[in-house]
Amino acid sequence: GQQVMQIPQYQHVQEGEDFTTYCNSSTTLSNIQWYKQRPGGHPVFLIQLVKSGEVKKQKRLTFQFGEAKKNSSLHITATQTTDVGTYFCAGRVRSGGSYIPTFGRGTSLIVHP
């Protein structure tokens, strides 16, 4: 079925290094959302991208939506230990007569001080 794929599954970085996670869909998405889940916590909404080629920034985080609206990326510049957690992308995928939220498997970021 239609899925949202996300890579890598894990990423170890030294504090100060950059980090990127990638999200791909087999079909065009109407929008893409990104969430962060801290260890022991629950997913928290970060941002939504809607337009083809859209780029949004939140401090050290840069989010991109591909021109074909089938892929997206989240880039963190100069990681800090507070960035530790799992980052999920989510798209709305058609299921029968409705669209349902579909999450990628997530990328777990481990930052070594």
Added chain:
Amino acid sequence: ETGVTQTPRHLVMGMTNKKSLKCEQHLGHNAMYWYKQSAKKPLELMFVYNFKEQTENNSVPSRFSPECPNSSHLFLHLHTLQPEDSALYLCASSQVGQGLSYEQYFGPGTRLTVT
């Protein structure tokens, strides 16, 4: 954050028990969701309710039974569970409709252990 609350936070139950998970949202949203989160499938959508109507049942076994009495409350009734059902059960809510962002707000989850 108190927008979406879940009780209990932790639950240990035997395979023959019957229990219920409760979720309440205080955000005025019109859609609510149950997710299962485990190591094998990080965020697995189980049920969706829009305007109190169940619009999605993602091939979930019948030992899980959802109930949505109004747009603010969601229950997940559990009976005859299996050890592989042990996981974190997350509730979420969102506002759905034309031109809306559909961003989801998650509760803290119920950590379920089936013995």
